[in-house]
Amino acid sequence: MSFLDALRASASGLTAQSLRMKLISGNLANRYTTRTPEGGPYRRKEAVFAAQPQGQNFHEMLKAQQDGGLVEVKAVDIVHDDREPIYKHDPDHPDADENGRVALPNISLSEEMVNMISATRSFEANVAAIKATKNMVNKALEIGR
Numbered sequence: 001m002s003f004l005d006a007l008r009a010s011a012s013g014l015t016a017q018s019l020r021m022k023l024i025s026g027n028l029a030n031r032y033t034t035r036t037p038e039g040g041p042y043r044r045k046e047a048v049f050a051a052q053p054q055g056q057n058f059h060e061m062l063k064a065q066q067d068g069g070l071v072e073v074k075a076v077d078i079v080h081d082d083r084e085p086i087y088k089h090d091p092d093h094p095d096a097d098e099n100g101r102v103a104l105p106n107i108s109l110s111e112e113m114v115n116m117i118s119a120t121r122s123f124e125a126n127v128a129a130i131k132a133t134k135n136m137v138n139k140a141l142e143i144g145r
Helices: 003-029 058-066 109-143
Strands: 045-053 071-080 086-089 101-104
Touching: 003 045, 003 071, 003 109
Parallel strands: none
Antiparallel strands: 045 071, 086 101
């Protein structure tokens, strides 16, 4: 594994966790959104990640697989949560139905905060891996002097 491969793997982790944080932020910002262009309340979004071989073309992917299966994280999909909305009685709300109920997104503040902490910790771990790789490169250069 080369230093660049290690940096590429960590960089893909940073990109993945950055996307995850954006989706969590969007979920929190739309926690009370009752009307979307698609109709109905906002639906929580979540990224689906997969480990994929490093490389831009078939030859690079095959070489990575032969050298130990170096992988990087890729977002393969962004899915909408299929949980039912939460109904609240508020007859004065403009989006209330004939019974005075308003459909609110089923977004749990505590669940989103736990996800945010997890994404932050993963981001920090990837930054630490990049710093460790940088230190190894610097030590290798010092040995060569």
